[in-house]
Amino acid sequence: MTWEPPHDGPLPQHHHNCLGCGDRNPHGHHLQVRLEGGALHARHTFDERHAGAPGITHGGAIATVLDDVFGFAGYLIGQPAVTRSLSIDYDRPVPVGAICDITARLERREDRKLFLTAEGVDASGARLFTARALFLVVDLQHFHGPRPPDSSARSSRTLL
Numbered sequence: 001m002t003w004e005p006p007h008d009g010p011l012p013q014h015h016h017n018c019l020g021c022g023d024r025n026p027h028g029h030h031l032q033v034r035l036e037g038g039a040l041h042a043r044h045t046f047d048e049r050h051a052g053a054p055g056i057t058h059g060g061a062i063a064t065v066l067d068d069v070f071g072f073a074g075y076l077i078g079q080p081a082v083t084r085s086l087s088i089d090y091d092r093p094v095p096v097g098a099i100c101d102i103t104a105r106l107e108r109r110e111d112r113k114l115f116l117t118a119e120g121v122d123a124s125g126a127r128l129f130t131a132r133a134l135f136l137v138v139d140l141q142h143f144h145g146p147r148p149p150d151s152s153a154r155s156s157r158t159l160l
């Protein structure tokens with residue numbers, strides 16, 4: 001069977017328990033990532049659970065969301081890929097409760113290496129953060145570690 005690039009529109013979650021996008025993770029961000037014109041997009045609102053300083057989103061929560069959006073690059077190439085490095089510039093505080101639009105792009109690929117960039121902006125278009133990541137393509141054997149006890153959390157629509 002040959003692989004075809006996905007069409008514009010919503011992309012499937014990585015798996016149901018994923019911290020970034022899983023719909024069954026009660027602690028997760030429940031991200032919904034879309035492909036639009038070759039770029040990955042997510043509109044997200046951080047809430048009180050994600051605060052660092054009062055009313056301001058924790059940088060680690062932002063990193064979680066960025067890492068997960070980058071993880072959708074696997075759908076662009078039809079192969080799973082995992083984070084090797086992630087670097088973030090936090091340009092402005094991200095208020096809890098404010099809309100944040102994230103766009104990520106696969107800038108180039110060198111064999112297994114995927115070089116990715118991302119930007120987050122607020123509702124006015126002001127830049128909140130930028131990020132760079134190196135993801136490495138892995139085979140499915142990479143994920144053959146301890147499995148979640150609830151095997152029903154997996155389905156044929158997810159990657160794992």
Ligand SMILES: CCCCCCCCCC(=O)SCCNC(=O)CCNC(=O)[C@H](O)C(C)(C)COP(=O)(O)OP(=O)(O)OC[C@H]1O[C@@H](n2cnc3c(N)ncnc32)[C@H](O)[C@@H]1OP(=O)(O)O
Pocket residue numbers: 014067068070071072074079080081082083084085113134136138159160
């Ligand atoms: C689609 C399936 C589901 C995906 C879910 C995504 C969820 C969201 C994203 C995540 O949270 S992923 C989880 C967090 N990441 C990990 O758990 C990965 C842990 N690290 C590893 O398992 C290994 O380090 C890894 C598989 C990523 C790489 O190990 P390898 O031994 O295969 O690669 P290696 O370290 O030798 O590096 C490969 C190449 O990258 C280069 N490289 C490594 N680090 C680099 C760096 N920082 N900058 C530039 N190049 C770098 C390295 O020099 C080398 O270049 P060459 O191939 O040309 O020799």
